[in-house]
Amino acid sequence: MSRYTLGLVVGKFAPLHFGHEWLVHQAVTQCERLLILSYSKPEYDRCDVARRRHWLNSRFPEHECWVIDDELVERHCERLGVAARSIPLNTAEDSVHQDWLAWFLRDVMQRQPDAMFCSEDYGASCARTLTRAFGKEVKAVLVDRERMRVPISATEIRHSPWIAAAWTAPVVANSFVRRIVILGGESSGKTTLAAALADRLGTCWVPEYGRELWEAQGGLQEEDLLKIAHEQIRREDAAIGASKAWLVCDTSPLTTCGYAGWMYGRVDPELLRLAQRSYDAIVLCEPDFAFVQDGTRRDDSFRRRQHDWYQQQLRKVNAPWLVVGGSVDHRVDVVTTWLRDGCALDSQLTQDSFKE
Numbered sequence: 199m200s201r202y203t204l205g206l207v208v209g210k211f212a213p214l215h216f217g218h219e220w221l222v223h224q225a226v227t228q229c230e231r232l233l234i235l236s237y238s239k240p241e242y243d244r245c246d247v248a249r250r251r252h253w254l255n256s257r258f259p260e261h262e263c264w265v266i267d268d269e270l271v272e273r274h275c276e277r278l279g280v281a282a283r284s285i286p287l288n289t290a291e292d293s294v295h296q297d298w299l300a301w302f303l304r305d306v307m308q309r310q311p312d313a314m315f316c317s318e319d320y321g322a323s324c325a326r327t328l329t330r331a332f333g334k335e336v337k338a339v340l341v342d343r344e345r346m347r348v349p350i351s352a353t354e355i356r357h358s359p360w361i362a363a364a365w366t367a368p369v370v371a372n373s374f375v376r377r378i379v380i381l382g383g384e385s386s387g388k389t390t391l392a393a394a395l396a397d398r399l400g401t402c403w404v405p406e407y408g409r410e411l412w413e414a415q416g417g418l419q420e421e422d423l424l425k426i427a428h429e430q431i432r433r434e435d436a437a438i439g440a441s442k443a444w445l446v447c448d449t450s451p452l453t454t455c456g457y458a459g460w461m462y463g464r465v466d467p468e469l470l471r472l473a474q475r476s477y478d479a480i481v482l483c484e485p486d487f488a489f490v491q492d493g494t495r496r497d498d499s500f501r502r503r504q505h506d507w508y509q510q511q512l513r514k515v516n517a518p519w520l521v522v523g524g525s526v527d528h529r530v531d532v533v534t535t536w537l538r539d540g541c542a543l544d545s546q547l548t549q550d551s552f553k554e
Contacts, residue, residue, distance in 0.1 A: 202337070205229030206311035208299065208324075210238040210288070212245035213355055213373065214253045215365045217317065217348035222258060224341045225315040233309060234258060235299075236265045239285045242356055244373045256369045264307075274306050296324045300331035313337040317345070360443035372438045378537075379447040381512075382483030383504030384496065387526065391483060392448040394530050403446035404433050408454060420462050427451035427472045451475055456507060460500075477517055481533055482508050484523030 205225045211218055225232055236250050247267050254263040268284050275282035283301060286294045303309055310332050314325050317340065325338035342348070350365045355374075362374040380392045389406065396403035408426040412418050418426075434447055455473035458465040465473075485501045512519045520536050522529040 200228060200230045202229045202312040203231065204309065204311045204313075205232045205339075206235065206303075206314045206336075207232065208235045208314070208316070210242070210245070210352065211236045211250050211254065212238050212242040212352050213362065213366055213370050214250065214257065215348070215350055215352060215355060215370070216367075217342070217345060217350055217365075218352075219257060219367070220348050221315055221317055221341050222261075225313075225339070226261075228315075228339070229313065232258075232261045233311060234261055234263045236263075237267065237285050239268070239287050241267075244359075245356075249373050253367075253370050253373075257367055266302075271302070271306065278306065280305050292320045292323065293327075296320070296327040299324065300327050303328070304331050310334065311336055313339050315339045315341055317342050319343070363442065368439055375438050375441045375443060375445050376478040377434065377445045377447055378479045378481065378533075379450045379477040380481050380483065381449065381453065381508050383485050383501035383508070385487060385501060386483040386485045386505070387487050387529070388483050389448050390526055391481070391522075391529050391533075392446050394526050395481075395533055396444075396446040398530050398534055399442075399444045399446070401442045401444045401446065402437055402440050404430070404437050404448060406430075406449045406453075407433060408449065408457070420458070423454050423458050424466055424469050424472075427454045427469055430454070431472065431475065447477070450477065452508075452511060456504065456511075460504075476515075479537065480512060480515070480517055480519035482512060482519060482521045483529070484521060486523045 205228065207218075207222055207225055209218060222232070222234065234254055236254065238245070238250075241247065247265050251263070251265040254265060266285070268282075271285065272282045274280075283298060286298050303311070311328065314321060314328065314336055316324070316338070319340075321338040321340055325336045328336040345351070348365075355362050355365060359374040363371040366374075378395070380388045380395070382388045392403045392405075407430045408418070411422060411426060411429075415422075430447075430449065430451060434445065437445055451469065451472040452475075455465055455469055458469055482505070485498070485505050509521075520533065522532050524532075
């Protein structure tokens with residue numbers, strides 16, 4: 199029989215890792231029902247409310263999971279006629295968090311747990327705070343305090359995101375894969391660079407679907423363009439799970455959007471929307487290779503026009519981008535140095551995330 203009617207697990211889950219999951223599973227064995235509550239202020243990179251909600255609901259669909267922020271708290275307080283209290287900062291004292299948690303459970307959620315499960319020393323003092331708030335004992339249940347069962351912390355994963363795949367479920371690890379897109383005009387070395395860069399990073403890459411379809415059909419029609427954009431995105435999403443910290447993408451829906459304008463003088467609204475798809479880093483290839491006519495391309499002047507158009511478009515995006523030229527080896531060196539130095543991504547991404 200279950201020892202407790204309602205168990206409570208509280209955490210940032212930024213990110214949700216196997217240690218958290220072990221804690222939840224231990225609580226499940228002792229409780230009839232389980233309440234999982236997550237909040238963080240501020241949010242950590244790639245661990246925002248929407249992602250954490252998705253992770254928890256995906257991994258624990260049978261349990262009650264709440265991922266909250268100040269906006270959600272205010273909405274519930276307004277509905278209940280309760281004065282709202284802001285979520286404490288992550289750096290606030292434990293006692294501040296515990297008092298706030300007791301208030302939120304009692305006055306807003308109106309849920310009274312019988313036991314609180316955690317892997318931290320503050321569990322006992324938090325349980326005492328909840329006991330005072332409810333006037334009924336809330337037990338503290340400490341699980342794997344020494345982290346012997348799952349020797350990892352969320353801080354370690356945030357500092358070294360390339361290890362996420364080893365310590366988190368795929369639905370979580372996928373959030374830490376950075377997508378790098380290679381853009382450029384015809385015969386500018388995009389595909390060659392994409393393959394070489396993926397090899398250097400020790401990961402996989404997504405080829406250009408538009409070219410594949412052109413070769414299969416012997417040409418393209420205007421109605422093919424939206425199909426190309428959707429399929430390119432689908433293949434990117436499918437490749438995330440096989441990637442190691444990085445995913446290199448040979449072109450994006452922006453490329454397809456460009457061809458819509460160059461070939462037909464108009465762009466489908468849906469294609470225009472897909473062309474706004476964001477990437478963590480963007481690399482634009484200089485048209486400094488000798489132009490190679492393979493039967494699918496126009497000429498060098500068109501390639502130069504494409505390059506100028508990409509530069510205009512990239513000035514509008516909210517993402518780091520880099521123009522590279524020269525040999526393939528030089529381009530790969532420049533891009534990996536750019537990434538390693540944190541110019542494109544956060545400073546936590548060090549040379550350890552690169553294949554030697």
